[in-house]
Amino acid sequence: MSGGPRPAPGARTPDPDWNPTPVVPSGAPDDVPEAWFNLVPNLPVPLPPARDGDDGQPSRLALQRRIRLAAVQEQDASTESFLPIPQRVREELAAIGRPTPLLRARALEAHLRTPARIYLKREDVLPTGSFKLNSAIAQAYFAAQQGVRTLVTETGAGQWGHAVAWAARLFGLHAVIFWAGVSARQKLGRHTVIKLLGGEVYPSPSERTQVGKALLRDGRHLLGSLGTAIGEAISYAQDHPETRYISGSNLPHVLAHQSVIGQEVKAQLAALGETPDTLIACVGGGSNLGGLMGPYLADKAERGDGLTLIGAESASAPRLTRGEWRYDHADPEGITPLTKSYTLGRDYELPETHVGGLRQHSGSAVVGVLRSQGLIDAVAYDEAEAFETGSLMLRHEGVLIAPESCHAVRAAVDRAIEARRTGRAETIVACVSGNGALDLEGYTAHLGDGA
Amino acid sequence: MSGGPRPAPGARTPDPDWNPTPVVPSGAPDDVPEAWFNLVPNLPVPLPPARDGDDGQPSRLALQRRIRLAAVQEQDASTESFLPIPQRVREELAAIGRPTPLLRARALEAHLRTPARIYLKREDVLPTGSFKLNSAIAQAYFAAQQGVRTLVTETGAGQWGHAVAWAARLFGLHAVIFWAGVSARQKLGRHTVIKLLGGEVYPSPSERTQVGKALLRDGRHLLGSLGTAIGEAISYAQDHPETRYISGSNLPHVLAHQSVIGQEVKAQLAALGETPDTLIACVGGGSNLGGLMGPYLADKAERGDGLTLIGAESASAPRLTRGEWRYDHADPEGITPLTKSYTLGRDYELPETHVGGLRQHSGSAVVGVLRSQGLIDAVAYDEAEAFETGSLMLRHEGVLIAPESCHAVRAAVDRAIEARRTGRAETIVACVSGNGALDLEGYTAHLGDGA
Numbered sequence: 001m002s003g004g005p006r007p008a009p010g011a012r013t014p015d016p017d018w019n020p021t022p023v024v025p026s027g028a029p030d031d032v033p034e035a036w037f038n039l040v041p042n043l044p045v046p047l048p049p050a051r052d053g054d055d056g057q058p059s060r061l062a063l064q065r066r067i068r069l070a071a072v073q074e075q076d077a078s079t080e081s082f083l084p085i086p087q088r089v090r091e092e093l094a095a096i097g098r099p100t101p102l103l104r105a106r107a108l109e110a111h112l113r114t115p116a117r118i119y120l121k122r123e124d125v126l127p128t129g130s131f132k133l134n135s136a137i138a139q140a141y142f143a144a145q146q147g148v149r150t151l152v153t154e155t156g157a158g159q160w161g162h163a164v165a166w167a168a169r170l171f172g173l174h175a176v177i178f179w180a181g182v183s184a185r186q187k188l189g190r191h192t193v194i195k196l197l198g199g200e201v202y203p204s205p206s207e208r209t210q211v212g213k214a215l216l217r218d219g220r221h222l223l224g225s226l227g228t229a230i231g232e233a234i235s236y237a238q239d240h241p242e243t244r245y246i247s248g249s250n251l252p253h254v255l256a257h258q259s260v261i262g263q264e265v266k267a268q269l270a271a272l273g274e275t276p277d278t279l280i281a282c283v284g285g286g287s288n289l290g291g292l293m294g295p296y297l298a299d300k301a302e303r304g305d306g307l308t309l310i311g312a313e314s315a316s317a318p319r320l321t322r323g324e325w326r327y328d329h330a331d332p333e334g335i336t337p338l339t340k341s342y343t344l345g346r347d348y349e350l351p352e353t354h355v356g357g358l359r360q361h362s363g364s365a366v367v368g369v370l371r372s373q374g375l376i377d378a379v380a381y382d383e384a385e386a387f388e389t390g391s392l393m394l395r396h397e398g399v400l401i402a403p404e405s406c407h408a409v410r411a412a413v414d415r416a417i418e419a420r421r422t423g424r425a426e427t428i429v430a431c432v433s434g435n436g437a438l439d440l441e442g443y444t445a446h447l448g449d450g451a
Numbered sequence: 452m453s454g455g456p457r458p459a460p461g462a463r464t465p466d467p468d469w470n471p472t473p474v475v476p477s478g479a480p481d482d483v484p485e486a487w488f489n490l491v492p493n494l495p496v497p498l499p500p501a502r503d504g505d506d507g508q509p510s511r512l513a514l515q516r517r518i519r520l521a522a523v524q525e526q527d528a529s530t531e532s533f534l535p536i537p538q539r540v541r542e543e544l545a546a547i548g549r550p551t552p553l554l555r556a557r558a559l560e561a562h563l564r565t566p567a568r569i570y571l572k573r574e575d576v577l578p579t580g581s582f583k584l585n586s587a588i589a590q591a592y593f594a595a596q597q598g599v600r601t602l603v604t605e606t607g608a609g610q611w612g613h614a615v616a617w618a619a620r621l622f623g624l625h626a627v628i629f630w631a632g633v634s635a636r637q638k639l640g641r642h643t644v645i646k647l648l649g650g651e652v653y654p655s656p657s658e659r660t661q662v663g664k665a666l667l668r669d670g671r672h673l674l675g676s677l678g679t680a681i682g683e684a685i686s687y688a689q690d691h692p693e694t695r696y697i698s699g700s701n702l703p704h705v706l707a708h709q710s711v712i713g714q715e716v717k718a719q720l721a722a723l724g725e726t727p728d729t730l731i732a733c734v735g736g737g738s739n740l741g742g743l744m745g746p747y748l749a750d751k752a753e754r755g756d757g758l759t760l761i762g763a764e765s766a767s768a769p770r771l772t773r774g775e776w777r778y779d780h781a782d783p784e785g786i787t788p789l790t791k792s793y794t795l796g797r798d799y800e801l802p803e804t805h806v807g808g809l810r811q812h813s814g815s816a817v818v819g820v821l822r823s824q825g826l827i828d829a830v831a832y833d834e835a836e837a838f839e840t841g842s843l844m845l846r847h848e849g850v851l852i853a854p855e856s857c858h859a860v861r862a863a864v865d866r867a868i869e870a871r872r873t874g875r876a877e878t879i880v881a882c883v884s885g886n887g888a889l890d891l892e893g894y895t896a897h898l899g900d901g902a
Contacts, residue, residue: 125576127849129888166849189640189891192898196845394647398547398578398617437580437888440640447643 029090032098035082037259039294040252042081043369044301047252048340050365051327060337067237067245071142075253083256085138092137092170096127098260102268102429107396109416116419116426117274118412121265121292123433124401130434131288132163132248135257139246140167150174150243152236154204154229156284157183157356157404158190159434160248165199176243178204178212178232181224183356190438204228209235211333221332225350226284226360231331238335249285250330250339250364258291265429266295276307278415280430282407283311283320283378284357286364288433293376300375309376310415311367312407314358314386316351319344320371320378328362341368353383354442357404357434381410387446389413390436402434403442480541483549486533488710490745491703493532494820495752498703499791501816502778511788518688518696522593526704534707536589543588543621547578550715553880558847560867567870567877568725569863572716572743574884575852581885582739583614583699586708590697591618601625601694603687605655605680607735608634608807608855609641610885611699616650627694629655629663629683632675634807641889655680662686662784672783676801677735677811682782689786700736701781701790701815709742716880717746727758729866731881733858734762734771734829735808737815739884744827751826760827761866762818763858765809765837767802770795771822771829779813792819804834805893808855808885832861838897840864841887853885854893 040047052059065073075083085093105118123131143151151173155161161177168175177199184191184203194201202208204224205215211231215221221228230247237245247254269276279296281289293300293309300307313320323342330336332346343362350359370376381389386406393409394400401409412430419426436443491498503510516524526534536544556569574582594602602624606612612628619626628650635642635654645652653659655675656666662682666672672679681698688696698705720727730747732740744751744760751758764771774793781787783797794813801810821827832840837857844860845851852860863881870877887894 169846169849188895189888192891192895193845193851195898196842196894197849198846391647394644395620395649398620398648400644435888437640437886438891440643440889443647444639444643447646 029087029094032090032093033085033260033263035084036256037263037294038075038078038081038083038252038256039290039297039366041079042297043366044373044375045369047365047369050337050339053338060335063234063238064337067234069139069142069148069244069246070146072139072253075256076251086141089138089141093134093260096133096137097125099264099268100125102265103397105397108393111396112413112416112420114416114420115423116416116428118416119269119427119429120409121261121429121431123261123288123431124399124405124435128159128162128166129438130159130163130402131258131261131291132160133166134260134291135248135254135287136160136163136167137170138257140164140171140173143173143244144171148173148244150176150240151246152176152233152240152243153246153248154178154226154233155248156180156226156229156359157402157439158187158194159357159402161199161201162190162194164246164248165194165197169197174198174200176200176236178202178206178229178236180204180226180229180356180359182352186354186441187438193438202232204232206232208232209239211235211331211335214333221349223350223352227331227346231333231335234331234335249287252366254287255290255294255364255366258287259294261288261291261431262293262295265292269429274427276429277426278308278310278428280310280312280408280411280428282358282404282433283313283367284360284363284404286367288431290364290366292431310411311371311376311378312411313378313380314353314355314407315380315382316353316355317344317359317361318380319361319363321380325368325372330362339365341365342371354439354445355383355386355403357402358407379411381407384446385410387443390443400436401432402436402439405433408433480538480545483541483544484536484711484714486535487707488714488745489526489529489532489534489703489707490741490748490817492530493748494817495824495826496820498816498820501788501790504789511786514685514689515788518685520590520593520599520695520697521597523590523704526707527702537592540589540592544585544711547584547588548576549711550719551576553716553719554848556848559844562847563864563867563871565867565871566874567867567879569867570720570878570880571860572712572880572882574712574739574882575850575856575886579610579613579617580889581610581614581853582709582712582742583611584617585711585742586699586705586738587611587614587618588621589708591615591622591624594624594695594697595622599624599695601627601691602697603627603684603691603694604697604699605629605677605684606699607631607677607680607810608853608890609638609645610808610853612650612652613641613645615697615699616645616648619650620648625649625651627651627687629653629657629680629687631655631677631680631807631810633803637805637892638889644889653683655683657683659683660686660690662782662786665784672800674801674803678782678797682784682786685782685786700738703817705738706741706745706815706817709738710745712739712742712882713744713746716743720880725878727880728877729759729761729879731761731763731859731862731879733809733855733884734764734818735811735814735855737818739882741815741817743882761862762822762827762829763862764829764831765804765806765858766831766833767804767806768795768810768812769831770814772831776819776823781813790816792816793822805890805896806834806837806854808853809858830862832858835897836861838894841894851887852883853887853890856883856885859884
């Protein structure tokens with residue numbers, strides 16, 4: 001040992017008063033809402049009920065009643081505006097990091113030279129990388145309460161399947177997941193994560209179910225879609241009476257479970273002294289849209305054109321912008337009941353895209369009511385526009401967002417550019433429904449196109 | 452419109468007092484430490500200085516002085532225990548989400564049936580998915596202050612390159628990144644993200660530099676490693692006088708920049724009334740280890756065997772467990788100065804692994820002093836052990852962690868199992884240095900092996 005005296009190993013600190021807020025997930029549910037907001041009794045017209053067809057087939061409604069969880073059927077039938085969130089669910093929602101941050105996208109605003117203020121609701125920071133966990137936790141809880149051991153479901157981009165595998169693990173359940181084949185084959189990393197979580201995954205259409213076999217035999221919808229996966233999940237549940245079938249979008253209870261998003265946004269904006277002028281969500285089955293906008297339905301009724309609600313969809317599945325508002329099955333084979341929604345028709349073969357979460361031929365009846373009543377506007381973007389927006393977000397905000405979420409942010413960017421023209425200091429809130437780290441194949445393909 | 456009276460669109464809330472904490476990244480730096488902790492003056496013996504060889508080659512130390520940022524050279528020479536963090540850097544560290552959470556891994560503890568309490572410091576939640584951002588932001592800031600426009604660096608797994616590309620974007624700089632070829636070819640998704648961020652990437656060894664050409668010509672180190680990438684980055688900086696070369700590990704200033712980790716852990720544990728018995732970090736260039744353990748050096752001096760410090764390394768690059776404590780070059784071609792560290796020798800050809808962040812033949816002099824003085828223990832794990840641990844973390848804590856971080860958690864798991872035998876309610880803290888979402892190729896390969 002050489003040299004002069006060494007300072008004692010340092011216990012000094014330059015500021016003895018530096019005492020940062022400990023950031024320890026507490027599991028304390030106080031910051032999570034006490035109830036879900038139920039959109040259905042708050043719609044301006046009654047929700048068109050699901051119904052059976054006149055084709056002499058066995059009742060699809062009866063099948064749904066048998067294979068679905070009791071609790072969510074009660075929620076869908078409820079006329080209450082608020083559905084209590086079980087304490088255990090509140091605890092788990094706190095544990096995954098709710099409330100999620102509301103980010104002011106200042107760098108994006110500066111780049112756009114807009115007077116608008118853009119707020120991004122960051123559902124992408126949740127453990128599975130998307131908002132889907134909010135409902136997956138609730139439904140896995142209800143399943144465990146009911147004594148169910150195996151859940152069957154479908155997934156499009158894989159966000160819902162990933163969330164169900166995660167939530168199933170949390171409650172000691174097994175998850176069987178039918179995954180739109182085109183997305184399952186793109187997303188090898190997400191496939192690995194779902195399998196590591198213990199999920200049993202089948203790219204759809206598959207040989208695993210009667211519905212899948214029929215599609216393969218007839219050479220229909222071979223790329224797969226959310227619709228083919230819905231059909232197969234129901235078919236599987238039909239053949240496995242011990243299982244229960246759950247959904248991650250479209251239905252009232254799923255939209256209600258997602259209302260934690262909008263309730264948090266309301267509280268967060270109030271704390272900032274802000275009132276939103278525009279709320280934006282991407283729209284596939286409508287659950288992040290319903291979750292963000294449901295708690296604002298009263299404001300919309302009061303403010304009319306003073307509050308703009310926008311659903312951003314994929315131009316490859318343009319239901320709200322080009323579909324018809326009519327009864328249709330949610331799956332190509334017609335194993336689902338007839339539901340009224342904006343639809344492209346169940347024979348519509350969806351093209352291959354990297355936007356699996358928005359890739360279905362029909363959608364949510366609740367969203368359909370909002371659209372048909374003129375409460376929400378709709379815009380459609382193609383894949384190149386979406387990934388351009390994702391690149392913009394990454395470069396300016398440093399955040400890598402899911403391809404689906406790119407549609408919502410694109411709509412926010414368009415509004416912000418319009419605000420530059422009009423000079424209006426508009427307050428825009430867009431929901432970032434998911435993270436893009438497990439969807440990089442789409443970005444890579446986009447980059448290959450010279451982006 | 453049919454039916455009876457509809458409830459008015461609901462402005463009701465079940466609990467008018469529900470008033471959640473708004474979670475809005477504030478940019479306010481009050482929760483970020485005011486100073487970095489400098490390990491060097493707090494080592495029990497002086498740090499062995501870097502030196503030139505006796506081979507008649509031009510001075511490598513002179514080259515380092517020319518190509519490195521002035522501020523970090525001042526930091527490396529400082530005898531102060533605390534180096535002030537510039538206010539702008541504190542603001543950016545707050546904006547990326549510091550302090551990061553400290554997670555009690557209760558599910559993992561239950562699975563292990565251990566009396567130990569396992570705390571995980573969650574650096575994986577930062578925007579680029581790893582702790583590397585802490586130093587990248589600091590160095591990009593110093594570069595911008597110095598008027599530098601282009602930064603050149605190396606990266607192993609890609610975490611540092613990703614962080615530098617992100618931080619460079621933040622300060623309007625250009626980043627040139629030499630990336631250990633074996634990792635660059637594995638990680639297509641991370642490659643895409645770095646390119647979208649504007650980073651200029653070269654898998655190493657490359658034809659882009661004199662050092663890379665020499666390796667390719669001689670057929671040495673063709674897989675690439677952190678060492679080949681270091682050599683090429685320095686070679687590039689030598690040939691481009693307008694650029695500056697930065698490092699993401701090994702050197703005292705990098706370890707200091709990472710000391711926000713340990714300072715936060717101290718405050719977070721104090722708030723919980725906890726005193727750590729064991730601190731664990733994975734160790735490649737030693738910066739997450741130094742960052743976690745530096746602020747605990749005084750405690751270690753005081754408590755001796757009462758506080759255990761463990762470095763977890765890769766069995767494919769077993770420097771601390773099987774290397775020699777001697778002077779060596781950090782790159783195979785010898786363009787770096789001679790530094791004293793635990794080394795396998797610069798001719799050691801590292802095998803192909805999915806643990807790129809721990810894959811170098813030598814390491815940090817500071818870590819070497821800690822090891823040679825008996826202050827840190829070392830353990831080595833092979834790739835299968837690491838990915839097994841990653842799968843365990845995902846199944847029990849729902850968190851997908853980087854392959855490097857798996858080594859630290861594995862050591863924590865081993866301690867917790869030992870605690871089960873002894874019955875000791877040990878308090879263990881392990882640093883989760885990174886997220887695994889951009890490293891799924893390794894998990895996929897592991898899954899293919901029947902995991």
